[in-house]
Amino acid sequence: LFGHVEPAPKDPILGVTEAFLADPSPDKVNVGVGAYRDDNGKPVVLECVREAERRIAGNLNMEYLPMGGSIKMIEESLKLAYGEDSDFIKDKRIAAVQALSGTGACRLFADFQRRFLPNSQIYIPTPTWSNHHNIWRDAQVPQRTFTYYHPESRGLDFAGLMDDIKNAPNGSFFLLHACAHNPTGVDPTEEQWREISYQFKIKNHFPFFDMAYQGFASGDPERDAKAIRIFLEDGHQIGCAQSYAKNMGLYGQRAGCLSILCEDEMQAVSVKSQLQQIARPMYSNPPVHGALVVSIILNDPELKSLWLKEVKGMADRIIGMRKALRENLEGLGSPLSWDHITNQIGMFCYSGITPEQVDRLTNEYHIYMTRNGRISMAGVTTGNVAYLANAIHEVTKT
Ligand code: LMR
Structure with a gap:
């Protein structure tokens, strides 16, 4: 059969990971x-999460949540x-x-x-998180790509991006990473976001923001929502995917939120009812524990400020590791430029290491990373950074 x-x-x-x-090998490193x-x-496990769990303990029943x-x-x-005081929330437009x-x-x-x-189709940046392609493929939405990354400068290809926005048919759907772009670690500046938003307005495009790393770009979740806020100020309707996997460390709890800003409250009620209807035959209703946490x-203002402190702590440790990795590579006399390790932001460094070099890192040094050369900086520690730098130097020197 x-x-x-x-x-x-x-x-x-x-x-x-598998x-x-x-x-x-005792030397193995997972980045x-x-x-x-x-x-x-x-x-x-964040302290704020531990405390929330203490408060839940004994108080939790196991009833279903609503479909939504x-x-x-x-x-x-x-x-x-x-935003805390958003009129869109008050007006129940979401x-x-x-x-x-x-x-x-x-x-x-x-x-x-x-x-x-x-x-409709979805325009997806090149490159993007590999699963974005799977998601829209399985939902049977045709995909197009738009320019995002500039390999030579290891930064944003802003001109290419703007051209693709202009050349897409009016009213196209675009997937945008709200902050800490995965895998490149390259975000538009505030000024560039304003220009993107302006161009979206002219073209009547719909922005769908994937915000998986709110807090990891700047260390401050409020600042990391800037791109979304710019689009809101400019009067766009938007969609937004939020995840608490990274910024609350709730990876396995599968806690997140989908929101769509509608024209008015009535439309929002209809849209929400349809989203629930899509969820019902797939998984009925979402899990309760992570949502409670x-x-x-x-x-809780006290727990929230503890959370903000802990997010910043995680972001700062990563920034420290970027510096350490770059300094180690430079200290080894690598002839290549590694400026992008510290210029890029968020959880990832898009290193420029080729798939063949990645294979060597894995086979010869037990260093595990994706073949596109993305290094998860969150897996770099003071204990493994010298080993990692040495291995990268060995496979990249000519
Ligand atoms: C990643 O990009 O490594 C994470 O988003 C984890 C995943 O599910 O791919």
């Missing part, structure tokens, strides 16, 4: 998946993305549902797009 089923190709990111786990580690290379998820968690998520983290939020949106805008933290 299933004889024709071939093994699926390995996932370019999660397949790296290979890392299977490697018995593949974007998951934060402390300076001992250990996964972290926790109302409290959604309210807090909207404040985080749209249709929002709890989602299975950022992936689930993107997928719900893609399915919504397919169902209600069947002739998120709403307790964001709803």
Whole structure:
């Protein structure tokens, strides 16, 4: 019956974790998946999360959440993305549902797009998080790409980006990374975001923001929402996928939110009901634990400020590791420029290391990373940075 089923190709990111786990070498280093580690290379549960869990303990029943998820968690998520005093929230113009983290939020949106805008396409940046392609493919929304990264400068190809925005048919859907672009670590400046927003307005494009790393770009979630706020000020309707995987370290809890800013309250009610209808046959309703943790933290001023401090702590450790990796490479006398390690931001460094060099890093040095040369800086520690730098130097020197 299933004889024709071939093994699926390995996932370019999660397949790296599988290979890392299977490697018995004591020297092995995982800079593949974007998951934060402390300076001992250990996964972290934030203190604010521990405290929220203490408050939940004993108080939790195991009832279903509504199809659209926790109302409290959604309210807090909207404040985080749209601003504490947002008129759009007051006017109830935002249709929002709890989602299975950022992936689930993107997928719900893609399915919504397919169902209600069947002739639309999605413009996806080159490069992007590999799973974006899978998500819109499985939702059967045709994909186009737009220019984003400039390999020579290892920065933003702003001219190419603007050209592609101008050349796309009016009213196109664009996937934008709200901050800390994955995999490049390259974000537009505030001024560039304003120009992008202006051009979107002229073209009547719809921006869908994937905000998986709010807090990891600048260390401050409020600042990291700047791109979204610019688009809101300019009067766009937007969509937004939020994830608490990285900024609250709730990876396995699958806590996230999908929101769509509508024209008015009535439209928002309809859109939300349809999003719930898409969720119901897939998973009925989202999981309760992570949603409780998120709403307790964001709803309590003391816990929220502890969270903000902890997010900044994670972002700062990563910045420190960028500096250390670059200095180590320079100290080894690498003839190449490694400025981009410290110029890029967020969790990733788009190193420029070729797929063949990555293979050597893995085979000869037990260093695991995606073949596009992305280094998850969150996996770099004071204990492994010298080893990593040495290996990179060995495979990149000519
Ligand atoms: C990543 O890019 O490494 C993360 O978003 C994890 C994932 O699911 O791919």
